[in-house]
Amino acid sequence: MKAKKTSTGNEILPKSLWKFYFKYAAKPMRWLLVTWALLFIVWDIANSTWWPMSQQKIVALFENGIGGDGFFEHGLITIGIIISLFLVFDLMNTVHEQMAAHWKPRAKKNISETLTNYVHSQSITFYNNRIPGKINSQINYITSGFETVFDFTAIISTMGVILLNMGLVLSINKYVAFVLLGSFIFRIVYSVAMMKPVTKASQTASESSSHLSGHIVDSISGFSIVKLFNGAKHEDNYLEPLRIKNLKDQIKSSFLQRIMWIIPMFLWDILFGAVLVLMLVLYMRGNIKVSEIVFTLSVYQIVQGNIGYIARTIPRLVDTIGSALHSYSELNQPIDIVDAPNAQPLVLSHGKIEFKNVSFKYKRKYVLRDLNLTIKAGERVGLVGTSGAGKTTLVNLLMRFYDPTHGQILIDGQDIKNVTQNSLRNAISFIPQDPTMFNRTLRENIAYGKPDATNTEIHNAARKAAADDFINAAEKKYESMVGDRGIKLSGGQRQRVAIARAFLKNAPLLILDEATSALDSETEVAIQNSFEKLAKGHTTIAIAHRLSTLRNMDRIIVLDKGHVIESGTHQSLLRKKGHYANLWKMQSGGFLQE
Ligand SMILES: Nc1ncnc2c1ncn2[C@@H]1O[C@H](COP(=O)(O)OP(=O)(O)OP(=O)(O)O)[C@@H](O)[C@H]1O
Numbered sequence: 169m170k171a172k173k174t175s176t177g178n179e180i181l182p183k184s185l186w187k188f189y190f191k192y193a194a195k196p197m198r199w200l201l202v203t204w205a206l207l208f209i210v211w212d213i214a215n216s217t218w219w220p221m222s223q224q225k226i227v228a229l230f231e232n233g234i235g236g237d238g239f240f241e242h243g244l245i246t247i248g249i250i251i252s253l254f255l256v257f258d259l260m261n262t263v264h265e266q267m268a269a270h271w272k273p274r275a276k277k278n279i280s281e282t283l284t285n286y287v288h289s290q291s292i293t294f295y296n297n298r299i300p301g302k303i304n305s306q307i308n309y310i311t312s313g314f315e316t317v318f319d320f321t322a323i324i325s326t327m328g329v330i331l332l333n334m335g336l337v338l339s340i341n342k343y344v345a346f347v348l349l350g351s352f353i354f355r356i357v358y359s360v361a362m363m364k365p366v367t368k369a370s371q372t373a374s375e376s377s378s379h380l381s382g383h384i385v386d387s388i389s390g391f392s393i394v395k396l397f398n399g400a401k402h403e404d405n406y407l408e409p410l411r412i413k414n415l416k417d418q419i420k421s422s423f424l425q426r427i428m429w430i431i432p433m434f435l436w437d438i439l440f441g442a443v444l445v446l447m448l449v450l451y452m453r454g455n456i457k458v459s460e461i462v463f464t465l466s467v468y469q470i471v472q473g474n475i476g477y478i479a480r481t482i483p484r485l486v487d488t489i490g491s492a493l494h495s496y497s498e499l500n501q502p503i504d505i506v507d508a509p510n511a512q513p514l515v516l517s518h519g520k521i522e523f524k525n526v527s528f529k530y531k532r533k534y535v536l537r538d539l540n541l542t543i544k545a546g547e548r549v550g551l552v553g554t555s556g557a558g559k560t561t562l563v564n565l566l567m568r569f570y571d572p573t574h575g576q577i578l579i580d581g582q583d584i585k586n587v588t589q590n591s592l593r594n595a596i597s598f599i600p601q602d603p604t605m606f607n608r609t610l611r612e613n614i615a616y617g618k619p620d621a622t623n624t625e626i627h628n629a630a631r632k633a634a635a636d637d638f639i640n641a642a643e644k645k646y647e648s649m650v651g652d653r654g655i656k657l658s659g660g661q662r663q664r665v666a667i668a669r670a671f672l673k674n675a676p677l678l679i680l681d682e683a684t685s686a687l688d689s690e691t692e693v694a695i696q697n698s699f700e701k702l703a704k705g706h707t708t709i710a711i712a713h714r715l716s717t718l719r720n721m722d723r724i725i726v727l728d729k730g731h732v733i734e735s736g737t738h739q740s741l742l743r744k745k746g747h748y749a750n751l752w753k754m755q756s757g758g759f760l761q762e
């Protein structure tokens with residue numbers, strides 16, 4: 169189930185959670201849901217009403233005292249009818265349970281699929297400000313919310329049971345019926361009045377729950393730092409206030425839910441005493457039969473059970489739905505990087521890249537200022553600059569992970585804001601500074617660049633990335649799992665998997681952000697040769713702190729405080745004796761000779 173796409177190719181979700189439930193969870197199986205709900209209502213009402221009626225019939229059988237064979241036969245027929253109906257009800261129960269066993273997992277799948285896809289269509293900024301563990305628990309809240317909506321059918325049928333039984337009592341004695349009705353109305357009014365504070369408390373509790381679980385996941389995934397710094401105690405101290413806040417919020421929410429049914433429960437016990445006294449009086453006056461007393465007590469029990477059910481269920485519904493509403497509003501945020509209306513696929517003819525007066529800030533402070541840079545088609549450019557100078561930011565803008573605050577970025581004359589994001593990113597092979605791995609096999613991680621790649625293509629890419637040796641040495645070779653975020657690989661191996669992934673993708677524009685920083689010189693040289701072959705005819709931007717890797721680039725650009733301060737070949741920049749020459753001197757002075 170995919171979220172609806174706008175004409176611009178961006179995922180959008182309905183504003184309201186109810187519309188979302190209807191469209192994405194209910195619509196694909198609405199007949200199953202309608203049949204299930206109707207069957208449930210009919211079953212619940214019939215089953216709960218037949219119980220007191222059958223008791224009355226049995227007592228009446230003895231009360232009316234038909235003697236001899238007739239009594240036995242009459243009795244058998246009555247019992248036969250009672251049992252047959254119960255068997256029919258049990259059958260209905262089995263069918264609707266089976267139906268629920270079908271629709272609940274399907275609804276879960278539809279909701280989780282739609283929301284995961286939606287979250288994947290969000291921009292990088294969305295993730296910058298969120299913890300992944302929290303997103304996951306919010307999706308779970310929204311799923312539980314949908315199942316809970318269907319508990320409303322139980323409320324409807326329960327109301328049906330209550331009203332029908334009250335009607336039956338009315339035919340026997342109006343006072344008892346009035347007692348039941350009054351108590352019922354009080355319960356409903358009381359529940360509605362309590363709804364608001366309960367919803368608010370449950371929203372707060374669910375927010376603090378998902379906040380806490382997000383931080384727990386974050387803390388666990390940072391286990392290596394925890395080990396290194398003996399940080400278990402620190403983590404415990406860090407999480408403790410969140411746990412305490414969550415504890416308080418949960419207790420408050422549960423307390424308000426209990427309050428919602430405790431008071432009516434006591435009231436009900438007192439009313440039961442009143443009904444018993446009433447029946448004593450009626451019996452003394454000869455106005456009620458024993459079978460009617462049995463019936464009334466049985467109805468009282470059924471109605472009490474059902475009202476109790478409503479009183480306990482409504483706060484639970486309010487709680488779960490409150491959490492779902494809150495989670496949905498948190499996830500359903502406008503996407504800030506969207507395709508322009510009528511965005512066209514990027515047409516890549518030569519691969520010329522232009523940054524025109526580009527300024528950018530993540531928050532308040534500008535990282536890039538009025539940056540102008542033209543990279544010719546097929547040119548191989550090295551980008552250097554101190555840490556934090558804005559190198560990664562520059563390539564992030566080129567991939568449209570963020571939009572420039574001012575200025576334009578053009579590829580072959582097309583503003584990247586006006587082309588589709590998919591076509592833009594398809595045109596770029598990017599090896600990031602901190603390669604991310606999925607906890608999947610080496611094959612899957614490499615093939616991410618081209619999901620339909622053949623084994624030969626995957627092996628070739630690995631060979632070019634100098635990754636085939638360590639992969640073939642692994643126990644399960646290409647089928648070896650890499651562990652959480654690639655933990656089972658060394659830093660350099662992770663980097664080579666990312667390089668193989670980019671080789672396999674073989675896109676026209678190549679961006680390397682410290683792509684070989686973790687490799688030994690021998691492996692690096694081996695890969696450099698592959699890069700040179702790959703870069704042939706491809707516009708390339710290579711970022712590196714190790715300047716020797718950029719020596720053979722067509723041009724080197726020096727970035728400082730968001731500006732291009734120098735630009736030229738390695739030799740010309742050395743001659744210029746500026747910033748680059750200084751950096752080079754520092755690096756080659758100790759251990760690198762030109
Ligand atoms: N997602 C972000 N949100 C806010 N600020 C950011 C974000 N990413 C980077 N920055 C800031 O932007 C500035 C430039 O960062 P950038 O990653 O572009 O530097 P860099 O030149 O690639 O550095 P390095 O050589 O260390 O990789 C830094 O001051 C950094 O703190």
Ligand SMILES: [Mg+2]
Binds near residue numbers: 560561601681
């Ligand atoms: Mg960087």
